[in-house]
Amino acid sequence: MARKASLSGFPEWLPAERVVEQHVLDTLRRTFELHGFANIETRAVETRGQLLRKGEIDKEVYGLSRLAAENEDKHDPNALALHFDLTVPFARYVVENAGHLAFPFRRYQMQKVWRGERPQDGRFREFTQADIDVVGEGTLAFSYDVELALTIADALSALPIGDFRLRVNNRKLAEGFYRGLGLEDPDAVLRAIDKLEKIGNEAVATILIDEVGATREQADAALALAAIRTLDTSFVEQVRALGVEHELLDTGLDELFQVIDAASKRAPGKVMADLSIARGLDYYTGTVYETVLVGHESLGSICSGGRYESLASKGKKNYPGVGLSIGVTRLVSRILAEELVSAARTVPSVVYVTLADDDSWHQAQDVAASLRGRGIACEVASSAEKFGKQIKFADRRGIPFVWFTQEDGTHEVKDIRTGEQITADPSSWTPPAEDLYNTVN
Amino acid sequence: MARKASLSGFPEWLPAERVVEQHVLDTLRRTFELHGFANIETRAVETRGQLLRKGEIDKEVYGLSRLAAENEDKHDPNALALHFDLTVPFARYVVENAGHLAFPFRRYQMQKVWRGERPQDGRFREFTQADIDVVGEGTLAFSYDVELALTIADALSALPIGDFRLRVNNRKLAEGFYRGLGLEDPDAVLRAIDKLEKIGNEAVATILIDEVGATREQADAALALAAIRTLDTSFVEQVRALGVEHELLDTGLDELFQVIDAASKRAPGKVMADLSIARGLDYYTGTVYETVLVGHESLGSICSGGRYESLASKGKKNYPGVGLSIGVTRLVSRILAEELVSAARTVPSVVYVTLADDDSWHQAQDVAASLRGRGIACEVASSAEKFGKQIKFADRRGIPFVWFTQEDGTHEVKDIRTGEQITADPSSWTPPAEDLYNTVN
Numbered sequence: 001m002a003r004k005a006s007l008s009g010f011p012e013w014l015p016a017e018r019v020v021e022q023h024v025l026d027t028l029r030r031t032f033e034l035h036g037f038a039n040i041e042t043r044a045v046e047t048r049g050q051l052l053r054k055g056e057i058d059k060e061v062y063g064l065s066r067l068a069a070e071n072e073d074k075h076d077p078n079a080l081a082l083h084f085d086l087t088v089p090f091a092r093y094v095v096e097n098a099g100h101l102a103f104p105f106r107r108y109q110m111q112k113v114w115r116g117e118r119p120q121d122g123r124f125r126e127f128t129q130a131d132i133d134v135v136g137e138g139t140l141a142f143s144y145d146v147e148l149a150l151t152i153a154d155a156l157s158a159l160p161i162g163d164f165r166l167r168v169n170n171r172k173l174a175e176g177f178y179r180g181l182g183l184e185d186p187d188a189v190l191r192a193i194d195k196l197e198k199i200g201n202e203a204v205a206t207i208l209i210d211e212v213g214a215t216r217e218q219a220d221a222a223l224a225l226a227a228i229r230t231l232d233t234s235f236v237e238q239v240r241a242l243g244v245e246h247e248l249l250d251t252g253l254d255e256l257f258q259v260i261d262a263a264s265k266r267a268p269g270k271v272m273a274d275l276s277i278a279r280g281l282d283y284y285t286g287t288v289y290e291t292v293l294v295g296h297e298s299l300g301s302i303c304s305g306g307r308y309e310s311l312a313s314k315g316k317k318n319y320p321g322v323g324l325s326i327g328v329t330r331l332v333s334r335i336l337a338e339e340l341v342s343a344a345r346t347v348p349s350v351v352y353v354t355l356a357d358d359d360s361w362h363q364a365q366d367v368a369a370s371l372r373g374r375g376i377a378c379e380v381a382s383s384a385e386k387f388g389k390q391i392k393f394a395d396r397r398g399i400p401f402v403w404f405t406q407e408d409g410t411h412e413v414k415d416i417r418t419g420e421q422i423t424a425d426p427s428s429w430t431p432p433a434e435d436l437y438n439t440v441n
Numbered sequence: 442m443a444r445k446a447s448l449s450g451f452p453e454w455l456p457a458e459r460v461v462e463q464h465v466l467d468t469l470r471r472t473f474e475l476h477g478f479a480n481i482e483t484r485a486v487e488t489r490g491q492l493l494r495k496g497e498i499d500k501e502v503y504g505l506s507r508l509a510a511e512n513e514d515k516h517d518p519n520a521l522a523l524h525f526d527l528t529v530p531f532a533r534y535v536v537e538n539a540g541h542l543a544f545p546f547r548r549y550q551m552q553k554v555w556r557g558e559r560p561q562d563g564r565f566r567e568f569t570q571a572d573i574d575v576v577g578e579g580t581l582a583f584s585y586d587v588e589l590a591l592t593i594a595d596a597l598s599a600l601p602i603g604d605f606r607l608r609v610n611n612r613k614l615a616e617g618f619y620r621g622l623g624l625e626d627p628d629a630v631l632r633a634i635d636k637l638e639k640i641g642n643e644a645v646a647t648i649l650i651d652e653v654g655a656t657r658e659q660a661d662a663a664l665a666l667a668a669i670r671t672l673d674t675s676f677v678e679q680v681r682a683l684g685v686e687h688e689l690l691d692t693g694l695d696e697l698f699q700v701i702d703a704a705s706k707r708a709p710g711k712v713m714a715d716l717s718i719a720r721g722l723d724y725y726t727g728t729v730y731e732t733v734l735v736g737h738e739s740l741g742s743i744c745s746g747g748r749y750e751s752l753a754s755k756g757k758k759n760y761p762g763v764g765l766s767i768g769v770t771r772l773v774s775r776i777l778a779e780e781l782v783s784a785a786r787t788v789p790s791v792v793y794v795t796l797a798d799d800d801s802w803h804q805a806q807d808v809a810a811s812l813r814g815r816g817i818a819c820e821v822a823s824s825a826e827k828f829g830k831q832i833k834f835a836d837r838r839g840i841p842f843v844w845f846t847q848e849d850g851t852h853e854v855k856d857i858r859t860g861e862q863i864t865a866d867p868s869s870w871t872p873p874a875e876d877l878y879n880t881v882n
């Protein structure tokens with residue numbers, strides 16, 4: 001990535017880079033649909049009241065105003081603003097369309113979101129998220145928490161991103177453990193545990209003792225819990241060995257067991273119980289997911305989510321949900337920066353149909369129509385320049401084949417990578433399967 | 442469409458409606474790529490200076506401001522605003538990335554745009570456009586004007602929208618004709634001619650005489666020109682018969698001839714020379730396109746565009762272009778309102794894997810993994826309710842097949858439309874091709 005975005009935080013890709021992004025989006029779409037998720041899109045805007053509903057919001061929201069309008073009231077809750085994630089709009093969509101949806105409703109949504117944050121590596125002001133959620137009416141079976149982990153493991157495995165680790169924790173497990181220990185402000189404990197990676201065990205212990213009111217033993221036990229990471233269900237034994245008892249802890253252990261038990265069989269090595277994960281546990285109510293790219297941990301989580309006991313509600317109706325969100329732009333920018341894959345060519349065309357003279361344009365269009373009718377992407381030269389120049393035109397774009405029509409009406413096609421030129425019939429010639437589409441590799 | 446958007450002018454589709462929109466977008470993508478167009482996306486925002494560059498703008502622009510920021514200056518040209526079309530951003534993208542692009546550069550772009558206009562039938566505040574353009578560096582062969590008409594005819598023919606008419610005119614033809622007549626303000630004549638459909642011949646003649654300074658004969662000749670509409674190249678003869686001579690008229694006639702000559706052969710009945718088209722002729726410099734859906738003329742143009750002698754420029758570099766823009770949301774909303782097509786089901790799943798008891802969840806996941814591995818979308822029941830209830834779950838979503846695993850490990854699959862139930866093997870059973878994807882028909 002030598003190029004710099006002309007507007008900081010608003011990345012734009014060159015055509016060959018966009019092919020990589022499209023590949024990522026197509027792969028996610030395919031996987032989500034194989035798992036039965038239906039697609040929706042929501043509008044880019046919400047009312048400010050809707051976006052700021054949860055009070056204090058740490059996302060920087062972009063407000064909208066018609067330039068032609070008089071000065072508008074920034075604090076008007078009905079004024080519009082750009083959504084900063086896909087969860088808030090989805091929750092609204094569910095409530096508004098509940099009568100038209102079949103619950104549990106499983107949907108995926110891949111759209112841009114905007115945040116007025118200061119851009120930095122892996123952080124953008126405009127970026128694409130790919131979300132999957134299952135939402136129930138009244139209740140939602142826990143098996144969906146398991147299924148979502150498996151779906152995401154499937155989706156990420158299909159992407160050209162190398163190894164990843166989906167790390168799972170559970171709010172009930174953590175809260176039950178802290179309560180069992182006698183710590184009555186689990187949120188405060190979680191906020192301290194969340195700093196582990198940054199400031200280390202001893203500093204976290206100090207916060208727990210000085211600010212949260214823990215004893216040294218309680219602090220050590222909380223840190224011992226956070227040290228547990230297993231790729232199988234042995235975390236249960238390790239937690240039990242810490243000797244803490246609480247009903248909520250039992251529920252949480254059982255839930256996390258179900259996720260890890262299924263995942264260790266179906267996606268071995270990909271999904272891990274990680275009891276240090278605290279981020280998100282303050283607003284999720286059960287399972288919580290985070291994902292790191294192995295070798296790219298500094299990128300932060302590329303896919304996060306969890307279970308909400310109430311994703312949305314209206315009157316007496318409550319809609320619990322569980323979901324995950326993939327940071328597509330963050331992933332794609334890393335794939336491009338590290339050149340993990342690249343596009344085979346800069347254009348979709350697999351054949352460039354040359355012109356012997358300007359009068360042969362119609363004949364060339366006949367060839368092109370015949371190829372296109374059989375699903376072969378091609379373009380026709382715009383004028384009868386020297387063949388060398390026409391071949392160079394194709395070559396610059398990475399188009400592998402050039403087509404020639406002779407004066408006698410016979411055709412030849414040349415692979416400009418090998419120089420091999422053969423007689424061909426526009427109604428039957430087919431390129432090798434690996435050349436047909438502009439793939440990434 | 443019984444539902445109303447909860448925010449006027451910001452349509453949102455239900456999952457089955459989104460399938461129709463996806464079908465339209467996929468079809469356009471496929472066609473554009475068969476014709477060699479590469480995809481790009483540009484950021485949703487531009488600087489206000491960029492958007493308002495052409496001075497007076499008739500589009501209602503949405504400005505952006507960070508809600509957390511102090512009051513910002515509405516007139517700061519570096520402040521951000523949402524793009525109102527894809528042409529302005531594309532022109533900027535071309536100039537910024539010229540060194541990385543191969544010209545002539547052919548691209549398609551399908552994105553949302555925003556306009557703060559008053560919403561009405563077929564007019565939205567947020568809507569999707571699908572644009573194709575070819576842009577050259579310095580020069581751009583006229584054959585691209587022909588090619589674009591053919592590409593669009595191909596694309597629209599592939600959509601479930603019934604019959605359409607791509608109407609083509611040419612700025613040089615009109616301007617040359619008016620100048621040949623002795624009318625020296627062609628823009629004023631065009632503005633009058635643009636009112637033809639609304640106010641009729643006599644009222645337009647009055648404007649031409651009273652406001653543009655035409656004689657009765659000049660006005661009649663201008664109206665005679667505007668009356669010419671042909672599906673073949675006979676318009677040339679009809680224009681010639683009006684007896685007007687001008688060099689620019691000759692050029693324009695030749696250009697329009699090339700478009701209609703090729704189109705009448707390759708897309709017979711779809712493309713028409715229509716010399717009444719005036720809208721757009723004031724900013725396009727040659728070919729101009731408009732498209733109506735036959736039987737839905739009130740919808741207005743669903744696809745418009747034309748040739749720019751200068752789509753963009755920087756220093757001494759000039760980038761001519763020719764392109765068209767399809768109003769995807771306008772089309773989709775009409776397809777949905779008229780129920781021209783609909784989705785086969787509301788979810789991608791073709792199979793619903795039932796549970797005999799809760800312990801069989803893992804076994805059911807094995808079945809699902811096997812089906813998915815062969816490209817068959819499916820979902821697994823979340824709990825072992827009565828079979829009748831599980832079948833109803835599938836039926837409500839339009840999922841055609843339900844899968845049963847017997848206690849002895851054998852499998853059966855039932856087509857719930859016909860009731861037929863057969864023995865099946867998860868590693869080889871395949872649904873009929875027409876059921877595999879959630880198609881529209």
